[in-house]
C-alpha cells in the first residue's frame with residue numbers, strides 16, 4: 001500500500017515521523033509492505049512552491065491508498081495581509097479529495113484522566129465519536145469583503161447533509177444505535193434543513209437507529225455535564241470544529257485525539273478522475289504548535305492513533321489498527337507521558353514516547 | 363423607574379415573578395419606586411396575538427427604563443413547519459432595541475462548585491465576562507431556502523465590530539485591563555475583518571488595554587483548561603452563544619448565570635424615536651425549560667442576578683445591585699440549592715430559594 005505523508009508545519013514533521021516509524025513496525029510484524037511518499041503542504045509548501053497545496057501534492061494524494069497529515073500553519077505565514085495561507089492547503093485537500101466526513105473519536109484513557117479539567121467520575125465510560133461535516137457550510141461558502149464590511153455564506157444542500165448523516169447512522173449501527181444531531185434550528189435556515197433531512201434519513205433508511213436533536217449551545221454544556229450519554233454526534237462543519245476541540249478536553253489533551261476524514265468511493269471532487277477506492281486522510285486534531293516545534297517534545301500519540309485509523313478505514317487492517325491502539329494504551333498505562341499529559345508539566349520527549357509505543361508493539 | 367417584565371414561556375413566568383419580588387423588596391429597603399408593566403413575548407405572545415413580538419410589547423419596552431425577560435420557546439411552538447417561532451420575538455426585540463452588547467459574567471460561587479463538571483481547583487479565582495455581539499452576524503443575515511438547499515449569510519460591518527469591541531475594552535478598564543477577542547480568522551472573512559478592527563480599536567483608542575486573539579476552537583478548550591486566565595472575552599454572535607453556554611458549566615449550572623443586553627444611548631433601532639437613555643434588557647442565560655415548567659422547582663437565581671445587573675446598568679444603582687448579589691451568595695452559602703445545584707438532585711423549590719434571598723436582603 002502507498003501512503004502519502006504530508007508533514008506540514010511546526011510539530012507536523014516530528015509527529016508524522018513518529019507515526020511512520022510505528023507503521024513500518026506494524027508492516028514488519030504483520031508482513032505488509034507500506035510505501036511512504038512525502039510531499040509538502042501548508043506553510044512548508046508555500047515556502048517551497050508559493051502554493052499551500054501544490055498540484056504535485058494533490059496528485060500524489062489522489063493516487064495513494066491513504067494520506068497521513070501532520071498539521072499546518074504558524075506565525076511565519078499569519079500576516080493578516082497575506083493572500084495565501086497554510087490553512088488553505090488543508091481546506092483545499094479536504095475539498096479536492098471529497099472528504100466530507102471527519103470522524104473524531106473521544107475515549108478518555110484511564111491513565112490520562114489526571115490531565116483532563118473534567119471531574120474523573122464523569123469520564124469513566126465515555127466513548128463517543130463526533131462526525132463532523134468537512135467540505136461544506138461556512139468554511140466553503142462565498143466570502144466577500146468591501147471597504148466597510150465582510151461576509152461569509154453558510155450553505156448546505158440536501159445531498160451534503162444526507163451523506164454525512166448516513167455515515168453517522170451507519171457508524172452508530174456498529175455501536176449502540178444512537179445518533180445525536182447538532183444544529184441551531186431555532187435560528188438558522190441551514191440548521192432547519194439539516195434537522196429535516198436528518199430526521200427523514202434516519203426514519204426512512206435507519207429505522208433501527210434512535211436519532212436525537214440538540215441545539216449547539218446546549219450541546220456545548222451537555223458534552224461536559226453528561227458526556228457518557230453520547231455515542232455518535234453528527235454536526236455541520238463550524239459547529240463540529242468547536243465541539244470537537246471542546247470534547248478533546250474530556251480526553252485530557254488534544255495530544256491524544258486522532259481523526260479520519262473520509263469520502264465516498266469514486267467521489268474525489270474530480271469526477272473524471274474517480275476510482276472506486278475510498279481515500280482517507282488521517283491527522284491529529286491538534287495544530288502545528290509552533291511554540292514547541294523542533295524541540296522534540298511534541299506528543300506523537302494523536303498522530304500514531306490517526307495511523308491506526310488509517311490502517312482500519314483505508315487499508316481494512318482491523319487487527320493491525322487494534323494492535324497500535326493497544327500499544328498506545330500500554331505506553332500510557334506505563335506512565336509514559338509527554339509534557340501536555342504530565343501532571344507536573346515535565347514529561348518525556350517525542351522519541352521516548354514513540355519508543356514506548358514501539359516496545360508495546362512487540 | 364418603569365420596568366417592563368416579559369415573562370415569556372415555560373419557567374419564564376416563575377423566575378421573573380421571583381426577580382420582581384426581589385426588586386420590590388430592594389425598592390422598599392432603599393426607598394425607590396419601581397413600576398412593573400407585564401407584556402407577552404414568545405410563545406405566549408403567539409398564542410395571544412399571533413405574533414412573537416407584538417407592537418404593544420415593543421412600544422412598552424421602548425418607553426421603559428429597563429426590560430426584564432424570562433425565556434421563550436417550547437415544544438408547543440416547535441413544529442418544524444411553523445412560520446412564526448417564539449425565538450423570533452427574542453431576536454426581534456434585541457434588534458429593535460439595538461442591544462448589540464450582551465454581557466455574560468461567569469464567576470463560580472464557592473458553594474456551588476460541587477455542581478460543576480470542572481475540577482474545583484481550576485475554578486477558584488475564575489471571574490470572567492463574555493461580551494457577545496448580539497444584533498449581527500449569521501443570526502440576522504439573509505436566509506434562503508430552495509427545494510434542495512438552504513443558506514444563512516454571516517455579515518459584519520466595521521461599525522458593528524467597533525462598537526462592541528469598544529464596549530469590551532471599556533469594561534476591561536474597570537477590571538484587569540485584558541481583553542481576549544475570539545474569531546476564526548484562519549477561515550472566515552468576517553473573522554479577518556473582526557481581528558483587524560479589534561486590533562485597530564484597541565491600539566488607537568485603548569492603549570492601556572492588552573488585547574489578545576484566540577481562535578474559537580482553541581478558546582473552547584482553553585476556557586476549560588485555564589479559565590482563570592481570562593477576564594473580558596469579546597466575540598461575535600454565534601461563537602458567543604456557544605462559548606457562553608460552555609462557560610456556564612464553570613459556574614456549575616446555567617441556573618446561576620445572568621445576562622445584560624445593552625445598546626447605545628439613543629440608538630434604539632428607530633432613529634426618530636431615539637432618546638438619550640440606554641435601554642437594557644436583562645435575562646437569565648438559561649432557556650424556558652418546558653420539562654419543569656409550572657412545577658415550582660425552577661432555579662430563580664439567574665433571573666434575580668439579572669435583576670441586579672438591571673439595577674447596575676440601567677438604573678445606576680450600584681449599591682442596590684451589590685446588595686442583591688450578596689443576598690444570592692448568602693442563600694448559596696446557606697446551602698439553599700434548587701435541584702439543578704443539589705449534589706443529590708433534590709433541592710428546594712423556586713419559592714424557598716426566593717424566600718432565602720429575600721431574607722438575606724434584610
Ligand SMILES: CC(C)[C@H](C(=O)O)[C@@H](O)C(=O)O
Nearest residue numbers: 073087090241285548549579
Ligand atoms: C486549521 C483549521 C483550518 C482547521 C479547521 O478549522 O477545520 C482545524 O481547526 C481543524 O479542526 O482541523
Ligand SMILES: CC(C)[C@H](C(=O)O)[C@@H](O)C(=O)O
Nearest residue numbers: 186187217435449452603647
Ligand atoms: C433562544 C435563542 C434564540 C437564543 C440565542 O441563540 O441567542 C439563546 O440561546 C440565547 O443564548 O439567548
